[in-house]
Amino acid sequence: MSTTLTAEAADEIQRGLDAVRQQAGLASGEAHLMRYTINAVYRIGDKVLRLSHGEVARERAQRVVRAMALLRQHEVPAVELDTSVEQPVMVDEWVATIWHYLPHPAGRPDPVELAAPLVRLHAIAETPSFLPHWSPVTTARRRLAKLATLPADELLFTQQWASREVDLSLDDLVARLRERCDDLEPRVAAASWQLPTGVVHGDAHAGNVLAGRLCDFDSLSIGPREWDLVPLVHSATRFGDPTEPYERFAEAYGFDLAASPSWPILREVRELQLVTSVLDKLPGRPEVAQTLGHRLRTYLAGDTSAIWQRYR
Structure with a gap:
């Protein structure tokens, strides 16, 4: 659909x-x-x-x-x-x-299909200068700042949506999300990674592999390769997917992020990414607006067990 x-x-x-x-x-x-x-x-x-x-x-x-x-x-x-x-x-x-x-077959691909393409991508030894360095908190800050530049009608819609769906004024919502950025930024900067830094896809969820080929390269960057394993672990913990497909992926890829000390902070980064990604693009998209409202309510409440829905 x-x-x-x-x-x-x-x-x-x-x-x-x-x-x-x-x-x-x-x-x-x-x-x-x-x-x-x-x-x-x-x-x-x-x-x-x-x-x-x-x-x-x-x-x-x-x-x-x-x-x-x-x-x-x-x-x-x-x-x-x-x-x-x-x-x-x-x-x-x-x-x-x-x-x-x-x-490609209908339906969401099997996560294990991501393993071979990611192994190949992560084998790239060079770090091309035209690719940006992974900076997810900076990206979130940019999205929040963009709200102030929305046309008047779109800004009014987003203000009304925040009040209705999140029970906060838009200014208060942005302030709380900026606080999350302030908390995460130094911790991400100080984090150490088990896998080498290199070219990463940036959004390696199962929906971005088609017939064994990667797609959607908007988030390509130079960063910790663990980042490309986050969406599959997160799908099981936040979107209610079964864990067995991720376990098969981890075995095929050769690294289990769920057992890594990097996973907790990377989960926080992923969730900040997902609650800011479309915040400035809500007018005219009622299902997306409603879905984001649920994500933000549970995220700000610290409810890590709530199940999120994917955008369509």
Whole structure:
């Protein structure tokens, strides 16, 4: 099931989609919205188009295009960019990358499918200068700061949402999340890691592997390789997934993060990431807004046993 949008949000994203399709020569064929969290992801025939807007999205897309050459060089199993189109595609504030569609079974992939591609990715010995250094708390701070730059109507929506869903004013919510950043930042800086630092995918959950190939490279960076193991452990502890698939992944990868002293702080970092990732993108997305409300209520209450739902 694809993401639900209000009519206004659908109209806005449609304008961006039409513009980049025209620029890329993909004007024909029905576009099916597969999901929309940070990017709107469409399937158009045998292509997949990932659409976003803004300067941060533009820089990220340019970095992803450069990174795909690195991954090809090191034979990392990954979905492939459409090289017949100059990438990324940029029109006004809109930016898109276009990929070859990779047929894959319906349903969420088995986590063990991530093991081999991550082993290959983590074998890259170089640390390319164009990749940013892993800085998750800085990213969270940037997302919180962006709320102050929202257009007036979007800011009002987000203020009303915070009051209704989180029982806090938006200012108080932001203040409490900044306190979490202040607490985590020095502890992350002082942490030591058991695995070497290197190229990391940055969001290696089971939904980002298709037929044994990695996808969604927006979060590629240079950081602790443990970070790429966090989503699978977190899926069992926070999203109610069974533990056995993670255990098979850990055996195949060769390292069990759940038994590592790094896991508790990395869980905290992951949860900060997940409660700030779409905070500035809520208008027009009622299901996402409701899901984030539940996450934030339980996160701020310190309820580590509450089950979270995934965005659709």
